[in-house]
Amino acid sequence: MIDVVMPQMGESIVEGTLTKWLKKPGERVERDEALFEISTDKVDTEIPSPAAGTLAEVLVAEGQTVAVNTVVARIEESAAARAAAPAAEAAEASVAAPPLTPAAAAPAAAAEAPPEEAPPEAVGPLSPLVRKMLREHNLDPRLIKGTGAGGRITKQDVEAFLAARAEAAAAPVPTPPVSPPAAAPPPAGEPAPAAPPLSAPAPAPPPEAPPARPEAPKVRIEPMSVMRQKIAEHMILSRRTSAHVTTVHRVDMTRVARMRERYKAEVQQRYGFSLTFLPFVTRAAAQALRAYPLLNASIDGSNIVYHNEINIGIAVALDNGLIVPVIRNADEKSVIGLQRAIADLAARARSRQLKPDEVHGGTFSITNFGSYGSLTGTPIINQPQVAILGVGVVEKAPVVVDEDKIAIRSVCLLSLTFDHRLIDGALADQFMLKLKAVLENWSEEVL
Amino acid sequence: MRVCELHELGRISYSAALALQGELVEKRKQGLISDQFLLLEHPHVITLGRNGRAEHLLAGPEALRRAGIEFHRTDRGGDITYHGPGQVVGYPILDLRAWRRDVVAYVRGLEQVIIEALAEFGLRAGRVPGRTGVWIEDRKIAAIGVHVSRWVTSHGFALNVSTDLSYFRYIVPCGLAAPVTSMAEMGAPASPAQVNRALAAAFARVFECEMIRPVIPVEQAR
Numbered sequence: 001m002i003d004v005v006m007p008q009m010g011e012s013i014v015e016g017t018l019t020k021w022l023k024k025p026g027e028r029v030e031r032d033e034a035l036f037e038i039s040t041d042k043v044d045t046e047i048p049s050p051a052a053g054t055l056a057e058v059l060v061a062e063g064q065t066v067a068v069n070t071v072v073a074r075i076e077e078s079a080a081a082r083a084a085a086p087a088a089e090a091a092e093a094s095v096a097a098p099p100l101t102p103a104a105a106a107p108a109a110a111a112e113a114p115p116e117e118a119p120p121e122a123v124g125p126l127s128p129l130v131r132k133m134l135r136e137h138n139l140d141p142r143l144i145k146g147t148g149a150g151g152r153i154t155k156q157d158v159e160a161f162l163a164a165r166a167e168a169a170a171a172p173v174p175t176p177p178v179s180p181p182a183a184a185p186p187p188a189g190e191p192a193p194a195a196p197p198l199s200a201p202a203p204a205p206p207p208e209a210p211p212a213r214p215e216a217p218k219v220r221i222e223p224m225s226v227m228r229q230k231i232a233e234h235m236i237l238s239r240r241t242s243a244h245v246t247t248v249h250r251v252d253m254t255r256v257a258r259m260r261e262r263y264k265a266e267v268q269q270r271y272g273f274s275l276t277f278l279p280f281v282t283r284a285a286a287q288a289l290r291a292y293p294l295l296n297a298s299i300d301g302s303n304i305v306y307h308n309e310i311n312i313g314i315a316v317a318l319d320n321g322l323i324v325p326v327i328r329n330a331d332e333k334s335v336i337g338l339q340r341a342i343a344d345l346a347a348r349a350r351s352r353q354l355k356p357d358e359v360h361g362g363t364f365s366i367t368n369f370g371s372y373g374s375l376t377g378t379p380i381i382n383q384p385q386v387a388i389l390g391v392g393v394v395e396k397a398p399v400v401v402d403e404d405k406i407a408i409r410s411v412c413l414l415s416l417t418f419d420h421r422l423i424d425g426a427l428a429d430q431f432m433l434k435l436k437a438v439l440e441n442w443s444e445e446v447l
Numbered sequence: 448m449r450v451c452e453l454h455e456l457g458r459i460s461y462s463a464a465l466a467l468q469g470e471l472v473e474k475r476k477q478g479l480i481s482d483q484f485l486l487l488e489h490p491h492v493i494t495l496g497r498n499g500r501a502e503h504l505l506a507g508p509e510a511l512r513r514a515g516i517e518f519h520r521t522d523r524g525g526d527i528t529y530h531g532p533g534q535v536v537g538y539p540i541l542d543l544r545a546w547r548r549d550v551v552a553y554v555r556g557l558e559q560v561i562i563e564a565l566a567e568f569g570l571r572a573g574r575v576p577g578r579t580g581v582w583i584e585d586r587k588i589a590a591i592g593v594h595v596s597r598w599v600t601s602h603g604f605a606l607n608v609s610t611d612l613s614y615f616r617y618i619v620p621c622g623l624a625a626p627v628t629s630m631a632e633m634g635a636p637a638s639p640a641q642v643n644r645a646l647a648a649a650f651a652r653v654f655e656c657e658m659i660r661p662v663i664p665v666e667q668a669r
Contacts, residue, residue: 009595010549019498034596037497037522042579043550044497044524045595226480230661356453356647356660 002051004073006066009040016040017065018072023055029075030128036072052131053077126153133158227321238383243420246378246390248413249432253394255442256280257410263446271340275446277394278314278368279338281414284438285389286310286331289364292431296363298384299422313362313382314342316349323349324382326362335446366391376413386422389435390415449482449545451656453647455640456487461494461519461530464538468601471540475599483540484650484658485603486643489530492517493618496592499526503619516617523602525579525592527618533609533629535642539650543598546654550595554579556653557604561589563649564606564642568635578625581606586628606630608642 006016016038023029023036035049053075060072126134126141130153134141137158144161146153224232260275267275289296289310298305310331313324325345327338348354365382370393379390392413399409414435418428456464464487474480493504493516503526504518511518516529530536537560543553558574561581565572565588572583581589581604589606607629615627630637651658 010547010551010553012549013551017498039498039524041551041554042524042591043554043593043595044522045550046597048597223479226474227661352450352659353657354659356658357644359660 001056002053002075002077003071004035004050004075006038006060006068006070006072007047008068009038009043009045013040013068015065015067018060018062019044020062021058022046023049025055025058027055028078029053029055030131033128049075051075051077052128127155129155130158137162225320227318231321234383235380238380241383242381242386244378244381244417245420245425245428246415246417247425247428247432248376248415249429249436251412251414251436252399252440253277253280253410253412256439257394259442259446266447267336267339270447271336273339273343275335275339276342277370277412278342278366278391279335280439280442281368281389281391281435282312282314282327282330282338282342282366283333283335283444284435285364285366286312286333287438288431288434290331291434292427294423294427295387295418295431297386297422298363299386299419300384304422307363309361309363311361311363313359313365313385314345315365315367315379315382316346318350323354323359324362324365325349325354325358326360328361335444365389370394370412376415378415379417381417381419386419387428387431388417390417449656451482451484451539451541451651451654451658452480452661453658454483454485454661455643456485458488458490458532461489461492461517464489464536465519465521468538468540472596472599472601475540475542476597482542482545482654482656484647485538485540486646487536487538488532488534488639489536490517491515491529491531491614492519493527493529494519494521494523495527496521496523496525498524503527504617505619506617511617514614514617516614521594521602523592523594525590528590528592528605529614529618530605531610531614533607533611533631533639535606535608535639535646536603537606537646537650538603539600539654541600541654543595543600548598550593553595553600554591554593557591557593558589559653560646560649561604561606563652564645565630565635567645567649568630568637568641570630570633570635583628583633586626588628588630588633606642606646607632608637608639 006018009016017040018036019039020037022034029035029049029052031050031052032048034046035055036047038045038047055073056076057074058072059074060066060070066072130141133139133155139158139161141153144153144157147157148154256277260277260280264275267273289312293306294304296307296310298307309329311326311328312330313326315322315324325348327333327341327345330338333341345354345358348358362382362385364385365379365388367377367379367388368391369377369379370391373393376392377390379388381388392415394410394412396408397411398406399411401407401409414432416428416432456467459467464485467485471480471483471485475483491514493511495501495504495518497520506514508518516531537557539557541553543550547553555574558579558581562572562574565581565583570583570588572581572588574580575582575585578587579591580587581591589604591604592602594601607627609631610629612627612629612632630642647658650656
């Protein structure tokens, strides 16, 4: 018999009120399954059962308040639960115990598996579901390779083991090599539509081929991170929401490049960050947004919302995702101020230290894929905005100038994806011409 | 420092918020996500906690339907309460093992968050011993009701910002016959966005976490 006690839910807590039994005496309960609920100071807490078995006795009635560590119930441990538990004793006991030897149907598996596959006591804790499956199929958990956290055996592992065993049993008969797709991991198809992250098969791939399954797995299944899922959904949502059109302009960055060359060293020395092309483009975009406020608007139902602030989001690539921190009132900042903001936001985005305000309230976005060498691209609008500027790499190239001469200039392709629901092509190109004019005739001093 | 994701969901139905919490709690238990802090507003709804007494509901189903109020029984702690427009509701999904394994300390922490947030609007709020919630003198401005499963929290608090307090006539709030109040009534009108900002900042201080806003807010992702 196992005693179930009133748990201590905090240092200062000396008693708790048992508010509800979730199992009745005589009912079966699995280890870690919610057994009863307690209430302390407006907090309801579910208490899991400490063991698997049958709820033998209930000693405290619903509504009673008892001291911490008072025995509230007793559980009669079931034989099956004890047998299936990863007991080290069972491993030592001897091979005699019948439920521990694998079913006769799997001679091959039995022969190769046990000695080196897993150390005897390394089975670790098993979930109630897995324990139930082991019991039903009369399996020894030590024969199954766990791929869950810390080598834990998951439902998928048991299923894979059963599939492999069935295959092994069928193998010597006629059909020689079973087609590999049939041997592919069974969980791939079936749990997909039903809330995939909930069943979370742990990311680790099975390190060695399980017994009687000679083929190495051809796929590896990993749940998407929450950020990945949200990015995925947002991209699709944006595609569905806006009528995406992209226009590309070539901009001569020679003046800006010269300006940058002239001040690079001094900026680095004085401020401790390097001067890139991005703050120049951002500054020019802010001026163009001032001139064409529709590009800085958003759509709300059948209304156009004009934003008085120009808040420019800068897409920052993370290890496995992206985030778009926002430079508020970007039109009020100098090139140096913008460079400082960009450097700071990107650094903090990568260390996951952005404040909520800093990724919110953008009215226009810029994505700088040129930093990875891309010439141009067609970015997806960051909803609910109506336009996003893509910045290609700045490169030296031969350009026709002054009618018929060829010169080497620093050029760059700027692409603007805009929402054609609100913005027509002519307006988008006027905006781009303004942007281009500011950059090509750059006159502001940097320092 | 621990990270907590902030989600401002705007107005969302009680059942949708419940489903979302259930999903996040499961993911939190499995360690797939960090702590989460949901801030939102419900349409008119009256909810009764697991230990609440039905007689604290003062109107029949017919009267509630006519008034456009939904009714829900839930598994949070606490008695009966009302949620509706103008009330900021906070649902933290925290793994208390990463903070303190103490549910009462957690409730005191929630009170502290609200008290600190209200201070930013010039309101001096406090606690009343033995009566969970946040009070301004003898009037209750915020109610608390929490559920914990394997040290992961759900449900949370409701702060009256500009709530139409007449809706509380349908219930005995939290089983207490004490009057309720709101920020607007106490002379500190504020928008939900301003209150959210103050709550998020206070929450980060009290629960010692870095509050981040995910790239894509939950409401857009769904």
